[in-house]
Amino acid sequence: MIDFRSDTVTQPTQLMREAMMQAKIGDDVFGEDPSVNELESLSAALFGMESALFCPSGTMTNQIAIKCHTQPGDEVICDVLSHVYLYEGGGIAANSGSSVRLLQGNRGRITAEMVKNAINPDDIHKPQSRLVSLENTANRGGGSCYDFIDIQSIREVCSNFGLGLHLDGARIFNALIAKNETAKQYGEVFDSISICLSKGLGAPVGSVLLGKTDFIKKAKRVRKLYGGGMRQAGFIAAAGIYALQHHIDRLAEDHLHTKLIESALQNKDFVGEILSAETNILIFEVKGKYTAPILCSILKEKGILAIAISPSQIRFVLHLDVTPAQVQQTIDIIEKL
Ligand SMILES: *Cc1c(COP(=O)(O)O)cnc(C)c1O
Secondary structure, three states: OOEEOOOOOOOOOEEEEHHHHHHOOOOOHOOOOOHHHHHHHHHHHOOOEEEEEEEEOOOHHHHHHHHHHHHOOEEEEOOOOHHHHHHOHHHHHHHHOOOEEEEOOOEEOOOOHHHHOOOOEEEEEEOOOOEEEEEEOOOOOEEEEOHOOOHHHHHHHHHOOOEEEEEEEHHHHHHHHOOOOOOOHHHHHHOOHHHHHHHOOOOOOOOOEEEEEHHHHHHHHHHHHOOOOOOOOOHHHHHHHHHHHOOOOOOHHHHHHHHHHHHHOOOOEEEEEOOOOOOOOEEEEEEOOOOOHHHHHHHHHHHHEEEEOOEEEEEEEEOOOOOOHHHHHHHHHHHOO
């Protein structure tokens, strides 16, 4: 099977497995796991941020960040397609007691102007606007990336109005590669950043939350509260270290593969709008002789797995377990449909 359902389906490479088996470990709740400590300092250094916290999932790093930035009754501003809003089980309400102001952005991206207009005045009737959460790349936007200058403008608005700025950077490395940007640029403008190791980077588990020392100290308390304090987590941290050292640059290959599949889909009579591929995600509309679920089942019979994200849209996600030969095979199959 060629699995395009998600970049979370990857299996650790042989070298990653070896790094995991050789990991130095200890009890991380006591702060004594050398591999977790190394992953945290490596991640913080990469982004030029003060401190970092290793967590089991990106949902947990996002939710901890939102909890640390807000008080119950506050308001979080984000795009209507945000993972923090759509796919974290209502966690903003359940964990932080915050309300959410949803903005209708462009493929998951919002602007400084939109943020400014959404900030509530100092009025006792209204929730206090406290945090802006951005997503880069934007999953439901089809792997779309921000222009860094737009993020800087949002930073300026947040600073002027005293709002925190969080980045859901589950796929930030895809954005950095696609836009030729550096992690340090991001570290300079965000108050907190959540990165995922188990998406395109190919680690089996894990996410890291980055921020200032005091923020991460508070985050560590919340991680324990949420049941995320892990013991000999060095085995999985070692996979994360390996991923950060070896699997970032290769994301360019996934982006190329995505574009090749996009080209194969163009001009097919059953394909409507394609959200033009910017990174490793391809979302396209299915029309005419197929619906999205029907096309998915046809593809499955031919050995290709993809997800129908709506009755008329399919998502392909490229990752390190998809070989160039499999991409060619996929293109050949699409051409015959
Ligand atoms: C995958 C993902 C997350 C985190 O998901 P987990 O499965 O909890 O690790 C967060 N944000 C985005 C945009 C994602 O795609």
